[in-house]
Amino acid sequence: MRLTLMLSLMLALAGCSSSPNAGDTATNAPAAADNADAARCAAAGGELKPLGRLQRVQCVAPYTDAGKACSAKSECTGQCLAQGETELVAGSKARGVCQTDVSQNFGCRQRIDDGVAQGTICVD
Structure with missing residues (x-):
């Protein structure tokens, strides 16, 4: 009984192999x-x-409007971001600059929307 169960388990796991076949066109598509x-x-x-x-x-x-002064996302291709090293007080009036490119979606950043500084967020 145990031997049958072990063989069944081994066969089931063998079917889950992730090694690609050389002639598999699906692996060449990416x-x-x-x-x-x-x-x-x-x-x-x-x-x-x-x-x-x-x-x-x-x-x-690069976004076409990168570095342009802004006060809301609607003015930018990407986000309107606070500039400089100092974090602005969330809820305070502020202006920012349009983000450079999609890479600025990662790391820590502070958005400006409707002329108001938002809280700082960090994205991995």
Whole structure:
């Protein structure tokens, strides 16, 4: 009885193998997609980079309005962010600058919306 149970368990686990087959076209598809993504990203003036804790590859291209003065997200392609090293008091009136690119979505940042400083958030 135990031997049968052990064999069944071993066969079940063997079916869960993650090693790819050399002729499997599904495993070759991501490389083609990666090349197409890299070409699109380069055409936008950016490059593919791993971002965040998960190191998910994203196109990092400069926003056209990067560095422009702002007081709300609606004025920017990305977020309107506080500038400088000093954290602003949340709820205080403030102006910021439009974020540079998608990479600024990671790390610590303080958004400005409707002319008011928001709380600082940190994203991995």
